[in-house]
Amino acid sequence: MNKFFISLERTPERTERFRTVNAHVPGLVHAPGIDGSVLDIDGMKQQGFLREDCQFTRGAIGSGLTHAALWGTVAKSGVAAHIFEDDAFLCRNFEEESRRVIASLPEDWDIILWGNNSDTVLQFDLLPGITQCVATFSQDSVRAGIQTFRDMDVTSLPFRLDHTFGICGYAISPSGADKMIRSCLPMETTDLGYASLGGRVLTTTSIDHLMNMHYHEMKAYTCFPPLCLTDNLTAQSLNLD
Structure with a gap:
């Protein structure tokens, strides 16, 4: 599997x-982010990437x-x-553990999140169709321990996802990618209840909100516990540039 990471060229x-921080993971390929500060917004709407109300x-x-x-x-x-x-x-064992977790999924899996923002909630099926679980986190403790996390071996389990916020890391299949494109484009501003x-x-403000739909x-x-953490420094986030 390819491993892409998104980062703007103007933020080397x-x-x-x-x-x-991820030098222990081989094969990471830089995907230059699309710089929103220079986008032709009207052109994006005309091309069908954004709705007029976005x-x-x-x-x-x-x-x-x-x-x-x-x-x-x-x-x-x-x-x-x-x-x-x-x-x-x-x-530390992301390569091996992510491979093992994916191998345990149904062949027709679409997407699996390796982590999420730690200042919000994660809702998933603890027991499929029986018990929905809502997990909350301490962002302060995540930030304090994130360097230690890099040196940890984590054993994780996959659970059916209902919703969360943040897409710091995930794996997506070709079928899942096609479904997300069809579902999330054009991007729109709408209200969702949680x-x-x-x-x-909450009013949608980013692509991960639309994915929740x-x-x-x-x-x-x-996956729980996560194989990927973020320090989620919102002042430096791609969404706020």
Whole structure:
């Protein structure tokens, strides 16, 4: 499987940091992010990448289009791939454990998230069709321990995913990539209710919000505990550039 990581060409320090902290994982290929600051937004709408009502920031648009472009690469190649954002930290045995977890999935799997933002919730089926589980995390402890995490061997299990926030790292199959392209483009601003947040309604602001609308229609999974963490420094996020 290919391993792509997204990082803007104008932020070489982020690219270098990703390579340094994940030097234990072979074959990581830089996928230059689409720079939202220079996008022709009206042109993107005319080409069908954005709906007229899309109110995403330029950074969020660029990030979403970069993920979608990689989905296109995966769908066209017919080969599944890992996709990471440049704030991802991978555990020491990521290569071996991710391979083992994927091998345990049904052959027609679509997507599996290796991690998510630690300042939000993760909802998944602990027992399929019986027990939905909502997990919360401490972002402060994740940030404090993230360097130690790189030196850890993690044993994980896959669970059917309902929703979460953040796409710091995931694997996607050709069928999953095709489904995500069809489901998430054109990108739009809409309201979604989340049972895990007490029914709170959130307005979509990024591609991972749109992905939440479609996980239940797909063979979508998360792994627990995660094989990928992010320090989620929002001031430096691709979505806020």
